[in-house]
Amino acid sequence: MKNHRVWIGLVISLVFLGLLFWQIDLAQVLKHLKEAEYIYIVPGVMVYFCICVLFRTLRWRLLLTPIKPISARRLLPVVLVGYMANNVLPMRIGEIVRSYYLGKRENVSTVATLATIAIEKVLDGVVLIGLLILVSIFTPVTGLVSNVATETNIHWSILVLGTTVPFVGIMALMWIIANHPKTIAWIPRLMLNCLPEKFRAVIKELINKSLVGLEALNDSKRLSAIILMSFPVWAGEIGLYYLVGLSFDLQSILGGPMFMIVAMIVVACISNLATAIPASQGSIGPFELFAVASLVVLGVDPEIATAYSLVLHLTLLVPISIAGLISLWLGNDSVKNVINYKSPASNMKKHPGKREGSS
Secondary structure, eight states: OOHHHHHHHHHHHHHHHHHHHTTSOHHHHHHHHHHOOGGGHHHHHHHIIIIIIHHHHHHHHHHHTTTOOOOHHHHHHHHHHHHHHHHHSSTTHHHHHHHHHHHHHHOOOHHHHHHHHHHHHHHHHHHHHHHHHHHTTTSOHHHHHHHHHHHHTOOHHHHHHHHHHHHHHHHHHHHHHHHOGGGGTHHHHHHHHHSOHHHHHHHHHHHHHHHHHTGGGTOHHHHHHHHHHHHHHHHHHHHHHHHHHHHTTHHHHHTSHHHHHHHHHHHHHHHHHHTOSSOSGGGTTHHHHHHHHHHHHTTOOHHHHHHHHHHHHHHHHHHHHHHHHHHHHHTTOOHHHHHSOOOHHHHHHHSTTSOOTTO
16 A cells, blocks of 8 residues: 555545644543543444444445345455445545455455445435435525535535535436446547557456446346435434434433434534545544534534544444454454555556456
């Protein structure tokens, strides 16, 4: 793994954490951290694993079915290792590690697997946008977004367009590619014609394998099931947000359980949409900044919001990273082997006559 990527990720984290910390009283944050009731963390982690992680695994299983049917039991360790890698590596490289690790374990195409992960991530974005629209019934989302933009010094139009257009546009493009490939067949042909002859076979094979990964979008029943499974995925994560919030008495601050549920949905949507662009390790820094900004505009004290976001993010990162390490150990593998992956494209360039096949 190139060191400069790690340093870029660390710099991004420090910049965002700096933007957050200079605006608050750190002594008050420490006070709220000491006074929090951490008894809710354990049930929160259980909800996260038993609902969010389980349904992520089941959803990915459906996405992978056209490539190769793989049991959820076999997929779960791969999902956990992918999470762990995302939490320690910048630029969402953990997604590439996850596809490589699945290819290594199950003898499937790494490129096709990456396409299924791309669907998964884009679909998550679309679902979060849908949830944000849904909660607009209970809270003025337009004003909320405007206030978050003010808190983060990002213009509201950039915030809205940057978090909605890419997801909706890419999802639509993927669906068109999967269901009407002839409509845009001229694009890859044009790309191939512009490339030197020696690269054409490699790129053509990569394109073909990517199309295999998009085949889950061809079946309307499977696609409907995949979309439906996305809701318990986020219900489980929002459940964790809620339970960690109880540690800081956010229920009283926000005006009761129903208002707190709405607030947690808003925080989950904004913090995850805003950190969807690959950046720092585990989105450390950007996640905290946007989570705090969301809570502040909902009426939570900045210091309480900061203490909550720090504990929440640690709860999201640490247990699943430990689970990923345990999965590697049980699979007789090592962090070094998984993190020092080799790009399938680079392997094909070194061995142009060798097909990636199912590895």
